[in-house]
Amino acid sequence: MNIFRLAGDMTHLFSVLVLLLKIHTIKSCAGISLKTQELYAVVFATRYLDIFTNHISPYNTIMKLIFLGSSFSIVWYMRYHKIVRRSYDKDQDTFRHYILILPCLILALLINEKFTFKEVMWTFSLYLEAVAILPQLVLLQRTRNIDNLTGQYVFLLG
DSSP states (O other): OOHHHHHHHHHHHHHHHHHIIIIIOOOOTTOEEEOHHHHHHHHHHHHHHTTTTOOOOOOHHHHHHHHHHHHHHHHHHHHHTTTGGGGOOTTTTOOHHHHHHHHHHHHHHHOOOOSSSHHHHHHHHHHHHTTTTEEEHHHHHHHHOOOOOHHHHHHHOO
């Protein structure tokens, strides 16, 4: 196993755990961009299309399931949980995240290793992941109120 991949997986996993800890214990998603979370859900949904068809290792499959499950559960918490959703500040989270998707898709169609559906979607997920943090950074800049757990989440995600 590549040590850099392991380090990247672990820091991303810790960032998600910090965020889930904040949402679950404090029952608040204040300072968190729903739009960034939705972009990450799209990133992992398009990257792991092969989850049931291409088995590499138990570690790989487990990490795929964790990243998919955590991404969609965070979005669910922020959109539908009766207490958590009240703390989401839609007026501050105004970055138009949908404008990031089309350029990433066009880039993936033009620059990929092999022109197949799975490969283009995987490449799209890489490009989208590179810019998915932008709505979160804009939200933090707007609110200028960063609590400890939100700061740790963004640091670990970076």
